[in-house]
Amino acid sequence: MNISVKGNKLALILRRNANNKAIRLPDYGITAASPVETPPLPPNVALPILQQYGEACKAIVKKGDIVLGGQKIADSEDFNATPLHASLSGEVTGMVKIIDPATGRPVDAIVITSDGEDKCIEYKAAANPESISKADMISMVREAGIIGNETDANPAHIRLSPPGKTDAVIINASQCEPYLTTNTRLMSEKPKEMLTGINIINRILSPSIIYIAIDSTRMDITDNLMRYIKHSGADYLKIVLLEQIYPYAAEGNLVNIIFGENTKPGVALFDASTVLAINDAVINSKPFIEKTVTLAGSVSKAANLRVRIGTPISHIIDYCGGIKDAADKIIINGLLSGSTVYDQSFPVTKETNSIILGHNVTSEEGDCIRCGKCIEICPARLSPTLLAAYAKAGRYNECKEAYVDNCFECGACSYICPSNIPILQYLRVAKSELGKKVAM
């Protein structure tokens, strides 16, 4: 369906997921209109040195060192790894082990105690950004240590150096889960920086078209963006309006919605926040030390916040007035596909997009009543109920034959299941058991 907004010539496309394999979640976009705030600096930060891609970085500072904000504190020879920077100035006070919320594994983290002055290394703004070569731009992006799309956490420089040709780039300014509003906010607050960032991506990957995916319930941000796009004369840009259904913003689903299932174009997906970080890295040579997160749920004031990486979650919660309604669960990165941490002093990492405070709800697992609702909504078109039954019985090989590997863990099946079967959890068990077999 082609629609145009206020007679604008740029085509806006709104396409449903081809087979409507998705669920409608309630819209909790309560922070959609709250501008991004910057809370005061935390007393200390913890920066995990193992990220999800590549080798663990080696710390290049030691206990007692005085570091400046933006100074590199860990790096690795491995191209796939991303370097780590001090997110504020102060003294390195040691190493602690924290639990990585995404993987649940303990990782080492460097702790820096703030001196409260927030001194930074000198950021050199590029004199002539148009003249920087492609390879230099990629290495600048790697040097800045940018990580994190909403749906997976691979480094930006790897996305910028794909093995094949890139036909299209999708900039995700929508949100894949309820409560999250950072992409939308950034797109509406910083359209100029956003377009410079998109231009850099365009120069590196030279795709034939770039789509900006926007949530159709957040249409208000398009007007401003359109003006900038028109002004910049970037005719390769197209805005795609997405229906608010889950999990459309997952990469596979986005590609399916925009291109249809029968084509497999080379597509690179970037979140709006990543685009902004790329812009900072290339234009200002500023490393990735800040992250915009949404804090919502049972908290006194829901907000979008620009915080230093490594800031303890408790610091952010305190800034927003503390926990409300005796919430007993901290959910990182989304109600459906997110994970939980047991301690509120764990830090915001490069992958963190949102912190939602909620309540633990336990429900008893019933027998499958074979209603078929999970099959109806599975975006990977699997049969979750059968996979869960196999996994429950320990028949992992049958899970593999039924394509359990195609599951991208959106959790829609567990969400919809009327018998409260934790289908996603069963599938995760099956996947990890199968992974162990491969490793042996």
Added chain:
Amino acid sequence: MTMPDVNQPDAPEMRFSVSSGPHRRSRLSARRMMHLTLLALMLPSAAAIYFFGYFALSIIAVSVITALATEYLAKRMRGKPFVMDGSAIVIGLLLALLMPPTIPLWMVAIGAFTAIAIVKEAFGGMGHYIFNPALGGAAFMYACFPAEMTNWIEPMGFSSDKVSTAAPLSEAFAANTDKMAMFLGNTSGTIGETSALLILVAGIALVILKVIDWRIPLSFLTTAFLFSAILGADPVFHLLGGSLMLGAFFLATDWVTSPLTHKGKLIFGFGAGILLVLMRLYGDVPEGIAYSILLMNAFTPLIDRFIKPKPFGFKKVVDNNA
């Protein structure tokens, strides 16, 4: 404030719950779906009581109470907890609606006992049985009490005069009954099947509430309508007569005994429609609905085996770079 350290597990910080996602679930639950079904069944039950008075009331009461008692006993014997999930009430009520008004009540009790004890619980209870329990109980009664199961009277409300009448779907019945009476329910038949209108309203409400899928009733009714027309019978008569409406919306759509996939559901309805018309036109049974759906229940595992969703990305791919 200190940084956490997993090596010091007894840190004084407050601990939060940890669990695997998703952290929010839909409000839909099996129990809620059962309760909605029960609510929808109130319409045909009300019609039953309106048309057949005390007969209907006592049949419904005996059937539901026996079903609940049997479920309680079966759960006790199996060592499982008894939960009021509504399934026993729904099965008891559906069985009652399939009874002719003059049936002796002790036969209803035997039917309800069979439905729950043998067809439902002996196969493993909710989610595991392979035949629709209400229909299983009814089929058992057709075999045991053929005369009592086909003893028809005119609707008479709460008065006590029984006027015998022709069997539904028979030629004499067709000659005496107009379509409007069949649609509204003022005709002979089992206590719950007579009012096509109220069953239709209740069924469509359940479809809108997403408790049942529209595919089975639609393909079942369409197939029965078209196939009876092809074979030269009056399609509207067959659509409104007998238990087809009740069967298509409330018996064939039982989640446990119908296929999982959309395509499978269409096939299920199609097969049931064909079998029903064949049994009605050429069979010796009084009413084909129970056997046609039970036969398709038997085919459900086979349908599920062959009709599976194709995983995403397994369609033929046109490679742009080739």
